[in-house]
Amino acid sequence: MIENKRILITGGAGFIGTSLAERLKGNNRLVLYDNFHRDALSGTGLADHPNIEVVRGDVLDRDQLFAAVKGVDMVVHMASIAGVDTVMKQPVKTMRVSLLGTVNALDACLEAGNIERFIDFSTSEIFGRYAYNVTEGDVAQLGAVGEARWTYAVSKLATEHLALNYYKEFGLPALSIRPFNIYGPSQVGEGAIHHFIVKALKGEPLTVHNDGSQIRSWCYISDIIDGICTTLEQEEAVGNAFNIGNPRATITIYNLARLIVRLAGSSSPVVSIPWDFPDVELRIPNIAKARKLLSFEPQVELEDGLELTLDWYARKLGLGA
Numbered sequence: 001m002i003e004n005k006r007i008l009i010t011g012g013a014g015f016i017g018t019s020l021a022e023r024l025k026g027n028n029r030l031v032l033y034d035n036f037h038r039d040a041l042s043g044t045g046l047a048d049h050p051n052i053e054v055v056r057g058d059v060l061d062r063d064q065l066f067a068a069v070k071g072v073d074m075v076v077h078m079a080s081i082a083g084v085d086t087v088m089k090q091p092v093k094t095m096r097v098s099l100l101g102t103v104n105a106l107d108a109c110l111e112a113g114n115i116e117r118f119i120d121f122s123t124s125e126i127f128g129r130y131a132y133n134v135t136e137g138d139v140a141q142l143g144a145v146g147e148a149r150w151t152y153a154v155s156k157l158a159t160e161h162l163a164l165n166y167y168k169e170f171g172l173p174a175l176s177i178r179p180f181n182i183y184g185p186s187q188v189g190e191g192a193i194h195h196f197i198v199k200a201l202k203g204e205p206l207t208v209h210n211d212g213s214q215i216r217s218w219c220y221i222s223d224i225i226d227g228i229c230t231t232l233e234q235e236e237a238v239g240n241a242f243n244i245g246n247p248r249a250t251i252t253i254y255n256l257a258r259l260i261v262r263l264a265g266s267s268s269p270v271v272s273i274p275w276d277f278p279d280v281e282l283r284i285p286n287i288a289k290a291r292k293l294l295s296f297e298p299q300v301e302l303e304d305g306l307e308l309t310l311d312w313y314a315r316k317l318g319l320g321a
């Protein structure tokens with residue numbers, strides 16, 4: 001486990017950021033840099049931990065970000081507009097935060113000097129609508145220009161190119177991670193599992209888009225945190241992009257909704273609503289590269305992860321699971 005490092009996490013108040021902070025806080029000093037567009041931090045107690053400093057700041061504020069990066073050893077850059085619904089409402093902001101925010105973060109690292117690691121957060125959305133057993137070397141798919149949904153993928157793809165070329169051109173030890181549908185406790189934003197669990201616990205209808213036949217692989221939060229921590233330690237990670245996900249935990253959206261209803265002991269119905277926007281029909285990662293270079297192996301089976309997540313939401317919402 002990485003230790004005695006000063007690590008800045010942009011987007012550190014988000015779902016993955018707070019979970020990473022939870023894992024790293026015992027042996028490292030952390031700066032959580034976030035504009036609190038979302039807030040998974042409140043109520044965790046992390047802000048009061050002696051090894052954690054919280055900076056309320058925007059990655060678009062170049063001066064503030066440069067000041068925050070000064071003196072750190074590593075940067076995990078997660079600040080982003082995430083979630084299909086928010087992206088579709090704010091496509092320009094999505095692109096600005098990804099593109100300009102990542103340039104700012106990379107430049108801040110160059111100026112600070114001696115940065116030992118920069119992790120760029122990309123997305124599995126770069127593989128487009130049909131992504132079966134996709135490897136890192138497969139060609140990224142760009143959706144139709146003008147479709148708001150794809151602004152997220154196209155700008156994340158650009159940040160991958162930026163990060164990997166800051167390594168090639170300037171020697172910054174950077175890498176990219178492509179998360180495939182992460183879920184678990186502390187997910188405060190959007191996401192099918194977040195929606196389904198909250199509805200199931202409240203006894204309200206769970207809605208799926210169209211017939212719910214879309215296929216996803218679900219990766220439990222502690223598994224991606226394992227993967228991130230390994231990339232902070234292992235030199236072989238530098239200069240690479242990694243798919244991080246759990247191909248074993250693959251299910252249609254409709255069956256996922258039904259499974260959550262069953263595990264919650266709920267009587268909520270699963271209802272279909274028409275959804276006339278571009279969607280990803282199929283997405284399953286190939287994780288052979290992460291297995292080989294990072295010894296990454298997802299540990300948490302879907303039902304087990306859902307049980308843990310249900311327990312967390314039940315406690316948070318004060319509802320029975």
Ligand SMILES: NC(=O)c1ccc[n+]([C@@H]2O[C@H](COP(=O)([O-])OP(=O)(O)OC[C@H]3O[C@@H](n4cnc5c(N)ncnc54)[C@H](O)[C@@H]3O)[C@@H](O)[C@H]2O)c1
Binds near residue numbers: 033123
């Ligand atoms: N959760 C997933 O399944 C998933 C999948 C693919 C990619 N990702 C990527 O992983 C990273 C973390 O995702 P997450 O699920 O924790 O999302 P999240 O929305 O919970 O966290 C993102 C954080 O970034 C912060 N932020 C947004 N704009 C900012 C800005 N301009 N300046 C500073 N902070 C800003 C938000 O307040 C939030 O706390 C993101 O880059 C996301 O795109 C996540």
